[in-house]
Amino acid sequence: MDHLDxxxxxxxxxxxxxxxxxxxxxxxxxxxxxxxxxxWLAKKxxxxxxxxxxxxxxxxxxxxxxxxxxxxxxxEYQLDLIVHTNQAAIDEGMGPDKGRLVCCKALxxxxxxxxxxxxxxxxxxxxxxxxxxxxxxxxxxxxxxxKDSEWDYTNQPPELWNQFKTDFPKGNHIRVHPILHWNxxxxxxxxxxEKIPLVDLYFSKNGKRYRSLGCAPCTxxxxxxxxxxxxxxxxxxxxxxxxxAGRAQDQEDSYAMQKLRKDGxx
Amino acid sequence: xxxxxxxxNIVVVGHVDHGKSTVIGRLLYxxxxxxxxxxxxxxxxxxxxxxxxxxxYLLDAFExxxxxxxxxxxxxxxxxxxxxxxxxxxxPGHKEFLKNMISGAASAEAALLIIDANEGIQEQSKRHGxxxxxxxxxxxxxxxxxxxxxxxxxxxxxxxxxxxxxxxNNLHVYPLKYIPISAFYGENITTxxxxxxxxxxxxxxxxxxxxxxxxxxxxxxxxxxxxDVYKFDHRRIVAGRIETGTLRQGDTVLISxxxxxxxxxxxxxxxxxxxxxxxxxxxxxGITVEDEFFNQRGEFIVHPEAPPxxxxxxxxxxxWMGKKELVKNKEYKLKLVTQEVxxxxxxxxxxxxxTTLATVENASQVKTNDVAEVIIKTKRPISFDEFKNNQxxxxxxxxxxxxxxxxxxxxxxxxxxxxxxxxxxADLQLLVQCFDEYYFxxxxxxxxxxxxxxxxxxxxxxxxxAGKTYEYPESFDLLDVKARVAARIRNCKLQAVLPLGxxxxxxxxxxxxxxFLIRVHSQQEYQTFLKEVEALADWNDKRASQFAARWFDxxxxxxxxxxxxxxxxxxxxxx
Numbered sequence: 122m123d124h125l126d127x128x129x130x131x132x133x134x135x136x137x138x139x140x141x142x143x144x145x146x147x148x149x150x151x152x153x154x155x156x157x158x159x160x161w162l163a164k165k166x167x168x169x170x171x172x173x174x175x176x177x178x179x180x181x182x183x184x185x186x187x188x189x190x191x192x193x194x195x196x197e198y199q200l201d202l203i204v205h206t207n208q209a210a211i212d213e214g215m216g217p218d219k220g221r222l223v224c225c226k227a228l229x230x231x232x233x234x235x236x237x238x239x240x241x242x243x244x245x246x247x248x249x250x251x252x253x254x255x256x257x258x259x260x261x262x263x264x265x266x267x268k269d270s271e272w273d274y275t276n277q278p279p280e281l282w283n284q285f286k287t288d289f290p291k292g293n294h295i296r297v298h299p300i301l302h303w304n305x306x307x308x309x310x311x312x313x314x315e316k317i318p319l320v321d322l323y324f325s326k327n328g329k330r331y332r333s334l335g336c337a338p339c340t341x342x343x344x345x346x347x348x349x350x351x352x353x354x355x356x357x358x359x360x361x362x363x364x365x366a367g368r369a370q371d372q373e374d375s376y377a378m379q380k381l382r383k384d385g386x387x
Numbered sequence: 388x389x390x391x392x393x394x395x396n397i398v399v400v401g402h403v404d405h406g407k408s409t410v411i412g413r414l415l416y417x418x419x420x421x422x423x424x425x426x427x428x429x430x431x432x433x434x435x436x437x438x439x440x441x442x443x444y445l446l447d448a449f450e451x452x453x454x455x456x457x458x459x460x461x462x463x464x465x466x467x468x469x470x471x472x473x474x475x476x477x478x479p480g481h482k483e484f485l486k487n488m489i490s491g492a493a494s495a496e497a498a499l500l501i502i503d504a505n506e507g508i509q510e511q512s513k514r515h516g517x518x519x520x521x522x523x524x525x526x527x528x529x530x531x532x533x534x535x536x537x538x539x540x541x542x543x544x545x546x547x548x549x550x551x552x553x554x555x556n557n558l559h560v561y562p563l564k565y566i567p568i569s570a571f572y573g574e575n576i577t578t579x580x581x582x583x584x585x586x587x588x589x590x591x592x593x594x595x596x597x598x599x600x601x602x603x604x605x606x607x608x609x610x611x612x613x614x615d616v617y618k619f620d621h622r623r624i625v626a627g628r629i630e631t632g633t634l635r636q637g638d639t640v641l642i643s644x645x646x647x648x649x650x651x652x653x654x655x656x657x658x659x660x661x662x663x664x665x666x667x668x669x670x671x672x673g674i675t676v677e678d679e680f681f682n683q684r685g686e687f688i689v690h691p692e693a694p695p696x697x698x699x700x701x702x703x704x705x706x707w708m709g710k711k712e713l714v715k716n717k718e719y720k721l722k723l724v725t726q727e728v729x730x731x732x733x734x735x736x737x738x739x740x741x742t743t744l745a746t747v748e749n750a751s752q753v754k755t756n757d758v759a760e761v762i763i764k765t766k767r768p769i770s771f772d773e774f775k776n777n778q779x780x781x782x783x784x785x786x787x788x789x790x791x792x793x794x795x796x797x798x799x800x801x802x803x804x805x806x807x808x809x810x811x812x813a814d815l816q817l818l819v820q821c822f823d824e825y826y827f828x829x830x831x832x833x834x835x836x837x838x839x840x841x842x843x844x845x846x847x848x849x850x851x852x853a854g855k856t857y858e859y860p861e862s863f864d865l866l867d868v869k870a871r872v873a874a875r876i877r878n879c880k881l882q883a884v885l886p887l888g889x890x891x892x893x894x895x896x897x898x899x900x901x902x903f904l905i906r907v908h909s910q911q912e913y914q915t916f917l918k919e920v921e922a923l924a925d926w927n928d929k930r931a932s933q934f935a936a937r938w939f940d941x942x943x944x945x946x947x948x949x950x951x952x953x954x955x956x957x958x959x960x961x962x
Contacts, residue, residue: 122669122670126669126670127669129671130628130669130670130671131671133671134614134628134671137614137615137626137627137671138614140615141614141615141684164657164658165657165658165661166626166671167617167619168617168619168622168624168655168656168657168673169619169657170617170619170620172619278790278791278792279708279791279794280791281784281791281794282779282782282784282794283724284722284784284791286789286790286791288720288786288788288789288790289789290789315658315660
């Protein structure tokens, strides 16, 4: 087995644990490369089936190509897709002009919380990775959240020998992170190897491309001529800029992501 | 993609201030694994603060950079040599250190244990040594640091080596190498130190390349624990990860512990590139079998010629990290690969304070952060292996309430669960109650008996002739007249166990198996005694009281002690 085989086998194992352990399980699909890889891994884990709903928390500010790709793939893969928007916040005029962190909290964190509450999810699968940013590096594979989605990162039980946290009080839920151990280059190498369909925004047009996808107003492009996956991998090997540098909310203050994530951000 | 480089996980442990951070800082610096400008920045900060530059600060700065200043549970730092990549598992912080260290060390393949040459073996050195032994990490080097403080003395180095070896060997940890270093001055880190010409071994960097990575999980007996069974379409797919061994389409397999045989019909896949007729250790797979009986999660698919152990009672070494103590006879959930079963701690043979290594035999609880040798009894039989034969199917965790609270490794089967002490020789055994203690319980106004810890004494074993409420002679005979077995104790040692028919009265005190003196002073009296025993149907016989009053003397060697509460009488014993 090579490096990617090992990563894949571990992720499939985690996905199957989650499916076995949680009656009400859903997977968050942000349309980005990571959660699209996760979708592919789920197809592998369950032999072509996707035995749980996929959730897209739509802020209404997403880049239009993302929505187009989402609907096309959902049809092709016959996904049970839940699209949810925090409509009350939108109706009150929520947007990045109210403050980026305020907006993220309302449209993403609160939006997600509404889905969890409405559907009574016990388990939520997310495509976050340990190398993305600081607070994600502390995550467990199975990470408990309270009723209000709060995360007590100071007091997490150990994860020994692939024995994950599957016991928790009713009302709490578990965030499951099957690709926590992958890094950005692993993701791209896997996309290349498996030929995973991806939204076009990652590939260079007119000397620019997206490296990380989010809401249109808060996501910047990078200078790049990479038009293929192989070129992207080559580019990443030589970069000194962090992956989420183009994500404006991270830059609000140095603990922005930790604050957001403590309250339930993905 | 080129050929994947080998990765080795190393845990670095050591007492606080023995130089762990300096060693790691050095390794990162000397292998050029630090981010650009880190060293300049740390030098500048040190200068601004008026402190001398230290490699230990590099580690802090690096972690800071990586984690944006958030205190962290386990850090993974990477560096590479020409041979392979290394991941250093470090567990910073002092609070709940053990829990973090175990989380990290559980995935380590090799260990570096650091000792301060000047201070020698300290509390934590012992504790860490013990954890390594519990986790079964056998590939370990001891780094004797701060050699500069003892003038690079070979003699002192050898003293420490001897002390540490003595300690670790007791734990069945046998360090492969001892390396004298000065991390601060960079001696024996990347190149051989000229300060210690007497040291003939390698510097750290060359030495770690000599750790042999565990290979050949594919070659071990097949262990394929069932994770789940899917029926999404016409196929009934048994899914799981092959933990060890290799499985081919068409193989005859045994399903354990239900003990059913079948054949592998197909190996399933979704993406075309995953089509195969052979799967091996590490792969998450799905198969179909020819006979579709009720397979369930937890069962092992194995080859019939190499089955696992199946039992409901086994011995284990355990480390406890729970918020509450581990308590004997309490129910816990045991998870061993995909098996989950209720269990109880049947006995705590030894509870060990992980700091002092003070042991309590037959304890009733294990404190947080301590370790223990226990006997576990599961509600139903499960499949497993001894840890030394298969690390993955030989380890388990215990869940208390909602949390994983302990981890353990299976050290063996329990051939027999003992509840009473006995003297044994070959097939003969004499069950004894002479080590029980009697107390007048002041709080209750009652006399009660504390049962002695169950033990088996073999010929030449020392017999504890003096207890708190009894004191037997150094030489005596002991009889169980109803079971018709006798034993000879000479000079506090068990000399023989024999059938009562072969027993000859000598001129030594004769005791009943409960510790009462039997009033026989001559062959004649002994024969009379035997006849009266024969005449008694059992101890319910109406004549028993009279018989006992005539022949038994309770208080010759025994007395009744006082205690306020039976729990206080002796922690070593249980009722």
